[in-house]
Amino acid sequence: MFCLETYLRESEDYEIHMTRSGFKDCARFIENNAPEVVHVKPGEKIVGARIIGVPPVPIGINDEKGTIMLPYTKPCYGSATVEIPVPVEEREKIRAVGID
Amino acid sequence: MKKAIILLGCPESPSQTPLAIYATQKLTGIGYQVTVASTPSAKKLLEVSDPKEHYVQNKTDIESCLDGLEEGDYDFLLGFVAKDAAVSYFVTFYHILNTQSLALVFHRDQEKLEHFENAVRESTQADITSARAYHNPTPLRVRLDRALDKLIDPEPNKQDKKDNVDEPEKNPKLDEQEDS
Numbered sequence: 429m430f431c432l433e434t435y436l437r438e439s440e441d442y443e444i445h446m447t448r449s450g451f452k453d454c455a456r457f458i459e460n461n462a463p464e465v466v467h468v469k470p471g472e473k474i475v476g477a478r479i480i481g482v483p484p485v486p487i488g489i490n491d492e493k494g495t496i497m498l499p500y501t502k503p504c505y506g507s508a509t510v511e512i513p514v515p516v517e518e519r520e521k522i523r524a525v526g527i528d
Numbered sequence: 529m530k531k532a533i534i535l536l537g538c539p540e541s542p543s544q545t546p547l548a549i550y551a552t553q554k555l556t557g558i559g560y561q562v563t564v565a566s567t568p569s570a571k572k573l574l575e576v577s578d579p580k581e582h583y584v585q586n587k588t589d590i591e592s593c594l595d596g597l598e599e600g601d602y603d604f605l606l607g608f609v610a611k612d613a614a615v616s617y618f619v620t621f622y623h624i625l626n627t628q629s630l631a632l633v634f635h636r637d638q639e640k641l642e643h644f645e646n647a648v649r650e651s652t653q654a655d656i657t658s659a660r661a662y663h664n665p666t667p668l669r670v671r672l673d674r675a676l677d678k679l680i681d682p683e684p685n686k687q688d689k690k691d692n693v694d695e696p697e698k699n700p701k702l703d704e705q706e707d708s
Contacts, residue, residue, distance in 0.1 A: 450612040451583050470616075471597070471624040478594050480620045482651045501616045503590060504538040
């Protein structure tokens with residue numbers, strides 16, 4: 429099973445679009461830049477990690493690149509926008525928990 | 529026994545650790561079993577402040593706590609909100625637990641204080657108590673006391689209401705700029 433925390437620790441194949449930002453700025457970036465956006469409830473498990481944020485939390489999906497873009501928040505560092513490659517089945521799981 | 533969780537944010541503000549210990553003893557005193565969820569650095573501050581665990585017996589890591597958190601795990605959520613990330617964490621815990629909640633919002637800057645307060649208000653039905661505070665924990669302690677009094681007795685009797693009628697919602701003295 430894909431795990432976001434482990435992936436970010438062990439891989440270099442990801443892109444950080446924003447860092448040390450406010451959640452709303454990260455959410456806006458995803459809304460404006462992802463080809464497809466799915467909104468989920470805060471606390472929903474996305475790629476093995478609880479998604480942290482203010483509802484509705486946007487998750488960007490790019491099927492062409494095979495990536496998702498999501499806000500990633502840490503208590504002392506604020507929110508970042510991270511884009512990671514994930515298998516197609518993980519993208520389907522995100523669509524399945526969407527609240528749109 | 530009812531269970532409460534206190535959610536701590538980044539321990540950057542000096543007010544957080546003493547207020548976390550204070551809030552723990554208040555909630556314990558009114559019958560809650562209290563768990564404090566925090567970052568490793570906030571936990572270390574608690575451990576040094578309360579080495580024999582007189583006040584805080586249950587400490588847990590915020591990330592692992594969140595990972596296993598389910599609705600019904602706690603009866604009351606108290607969140608310390610002094611940063612944008614703390615708003616996100618509080619709102620997330622609130623939506624998972626779906627229980628009675630209080631956000632203790634504080635910042636030294638009035639604009640940020642109002643911004644955090646509004647962000648919590650727009651995303652939850654939680655009670656909110658707030659004060660401009662950084663070094664001095666007293667304004668927050670006073671407001672926390674008031675909020676917890678409401679938790680114990682949400683409908684104080686008429687005499688109490690009459691007694692409180694002249695009390696302003698915001699005490700100007702407490703809102704004064706504190707010394708650095």
